[in-house]
Amino acid sequence: MADGRIHIVAAPGSGKTTLGIELIRRQKEKALVLVPTVTIREQWIARIREAFLCEGVEEEVYLSQNLREPKEITVATYQALHSAMTRFRGREETESEKEEPVEAGQEVDYSGFDLTAVMKETGIGVLCLDECHHLRNEWWKALEEFRREMKGLRVIALTATPPYDSTPAMWTKYIDMCGEIDEEITIPELVKEGSLCPHQDYVYFNYPTSEEEKEWKKFQERSKAMLQTLMEDGELLNAVRGHKGLIGQMEEELLLSDPAYLSSILIYLQSKGVPFPERLQRLLGAKRLPKMDVGWMERLLQGFLYHDAESYLCDKMYREMLEDRLKRQGLLEKKKVILTTSAAVEKLLTNSLGKINSIRKIVFHEYETMGEGLRLLVLTDYIRRECEGILGDSGSDVNLLGVLPFFEMLRRESAKRQASLRLGVLCGSIVIIPAEAKEALLQEIGEADRVAFGRAGSLSEAEYLKVTAVGEGHFLTAAVTAIFSKGYIQTLIGTKSLLGEGWDSPCVNALILASFVGSFMLSNQMRGRAIRVWKDNPDKTSNIWHLVCLKPQKEARKDSEEEISEDFRLLGRRMEQFLGLHDREETIESGIQRLSVIKPPFHKPQVQSINKRMLEMSSQRSCLKQRWEKALVIYEAMEVAVETEVKETFVTKVAFFDALLNLVLAIGLTMAATVLLLLPVNPVLTFAGYFLVVIGGGWAMTRFPKVFMLGSPLRRLKAFGEGIRRAMEEQQMLAETRCKVETETFSPEVHTLYLSGGTGRDKALFAQCVHEFFTALDNQRYILVKKEKRRGIDSFYAVPECFARKKEMAEAFAKCMKPYIGSYDCVYTRNEAGRKLLLEGRVKALANREERCLSRKKVKGALE
Secondary structure (H helix, E strand, O other): OOEEEEEEEEEOOHHHHHHHHHHHHHOOEEEEEOOOOOHHHHHHHHHHHHHHOOOOOOHHEEEEEEOOOOOEEEEHHHHHHHHHHHHOOOEEHHHHHHHOHHOOOOOEEEEOHHHHHHHHHOOOOEEEEEEEHHHOOHHHHHHHHHHHOOOEEEEEEOOOOOOOOOOOOHHHHHHHHOOOOOOEEEEHHHHOOOEEOOEEEEEEEEEHHHHHHHHHHHHHHHHHHHHHHOOOHHHHHHHOOOOOOOOOOOOOHHHOHHHHHHHHHHHHHHHOOOOOHHHHHHHHEEEEOOOOOHHHHHHHHHHHHHHHHOOOOOOOHHHHHHHHHHHHHHEEEEOOOOOOOOHHHHHHOOOOOOHHHHHHHHHHHHHHHHHHHEEEEEEOOOHHHHHHHHHOOOOOOOOOOOOOHHHHHHHHHHHHOOOOOEEEOOOOOOEEEHHHHHHHHHHHHOOHEEEEEEEOOOOOOEEEEEEEEEEOOOOOHHHHHHHHHOOOOOEEEEEEEHHOOOOOOOOOOEEEEEEHHHHHHHHHHHHHHEEOOOOOOOOOOEEEEEEEEOOOHHOOOOHHHHHHHHHHHHHHHOOOOOOEEEEOOOOEEOOHHHOOOOOOOOHHHHHHHHHHHHHHHHHHHHHHHHHHHHHHHHHHEEEEEEEEEHHHHHOHHHHHHHHHHHHHHHHHHHHHHHHHHHHOOOOHHHHHHHHHHHHHHHHHHHHHHHHHHHHOOOHHHHHHHOOOOOOOHHHOOOOOOOOOEEEEEEEEEEEEEEEEEHHHHHHHHHHHHHHOOOOOOHHHHOEEEEOOOOOOOOOEEEHHHHHHOOOOHHHHHHHHHHHHHOOOOEEEOOHHHHHHHHHHHHHHHOOOOOOEEEEEEEEEEEOO
């Protein structure tokens, strides 16, 4: 608390609420706790009541959920703070219910209410911020204004997901509010300590349904037909031929600002047999241009219609006609030409109805494996209230993604299999429980008149019951959660908005993420629902299932994640941040690579094999626990390193050869001086000899360690890292300077580099700098170029983006790197001379298209 702020980062399920309450207690001042959702607000109150209030103490004396009536501890949502600070009057939409009907919100009137005056009068001295990392912009402004007016507040900030991937400006804003991170507690540490259970991620793939595949093929056909039409369009040809860049009316600087776009113009003209200035092809460094296809036409049209329209002499009517033609064919969305990938088609695949079958297979596989012990949670995006009428109607179609369609599909399948799987629904506006759970629910609620029971759709009331709260209904979430943990419900289906963040049910031992968000923060929160330990089952393990739809077979053969499918790319984004167990090795790391079963080609036999293997592995729960123990036992203390793998080919030898040349010259000088000493006695020569021996010997002694330090690719890579770390330290980018660069090697051709010690932000920024330094040249603002005339692929490196914002920063970076990599010039690429060097480097990069580096998180022994 030395800086007036405590900032704790800890994984979901690690007990941040309990820790926050204890920190508040120790401050011995009244506190305001702000939380993202009503569900989390209820849980703070429940946790204080259960674990901190002495017996006989009235809750109402100490606790409040109303900003108008603050007590010793007042718990409110960020939305409520915003409403109070803006003196809002009307229906307040709560974050946890934003996908529910409008009536789920509550009427508020803060029109005559002065929040800061009331809080000052109450004597609030502590502000506790729970998960403030992803607030809406207007909420953030209200929070900043409140803290500014409430001078001297002590701040306690708790989060599972700090915004490491945010912009520097956003990060600074976040740290200004919460303070520097004081402690970071990772999932592997908590699994080892027994606070979280062993768990594993699994992926189940599907192809689109026949109808979805038809839509995808229709889009491809429309796209190809449009390409053919445009290739026969004489007016487009005349417009492109008159582009300013082709007739010498545009500077090369502008032409090269988007090399792919310039390529599309030349490829189009080549395909039409129209000559163009050869210097433009030389500028691109392309000896041979590819054939025209929909991808190149997409780039050309984007420039022609929008990004570079002023460079074409073209009738306005023609442009409007072309836009209209593209719109009618569904090939233009919000001023973006889409001939290769349609956002609408990608959304159709991401929300593929084929995932319904995936959910069915996973649920009943888990049920067969776990039996009565199953506590499975399905999280999705929508309730689909309109589907309530189809419940129990076996003749109705349930082909929709949503809570109620999933419930009905699983209910029908259970009846078909004659299984006794007990299902439940828990949403802000609809709750369904098995009829046999009615008495258990009433017992949890305590007062029968607080709820009403009725029919769910056409379902028999002897089978399932719809539960409706009388009045305020937030208590119902806790009651249904309790009967779920006791086994009255084995598979619970709900929305991510209500159950995805903050909801506490430690019994969950299987989770299906049927939500299609790519955000690391929200998906990390959702995963947190499944990985908590459960006192009723000390040997609990959890399976976390991700659903992915692949593009039809022909497209799925390509290597790019985007070309496999947008869904697959989203999965990759999620997995980059999740630390988990490798599916074969006893290591803890991040990235989709740790699921080694997933590998191309993604044709149907391969996908079926992957799915089958995923189901088999998910059954081996006892082995899962043993493998976690083996992976964690080797570390007394641990930290999460952000490793970057670099191929040896791209590790320059310039500094090594410079040091070796200096060593040879020093040895040569020393030998020459020794010869002088052997000549007949001459005082002048003898003095010169002794002097040169001292100079040459000293020079050799200083060069020899450097030759040794740079003698192997691994040592050179470490030197690169030292240069980057030093540059970050000099420009005050490191929060913790007590950190060091480490390297490892796992194969003769690939080595890894990472920062040991330091904060999570330090490690992430260091890894980003290493990745950007080694990445192939494209259009970077500053680059490092080897001084020699003959240059290979190790002669060009990019100045990382965080150093490239200003000339002084880029030059300071180059100066820091020189002792470690040798003589490289810092070159500004936004002028003619710099462009030529950037072009040369780009040509070298094109000749070496292989991936240069790959970053991932991995658990290591901690820096002592």
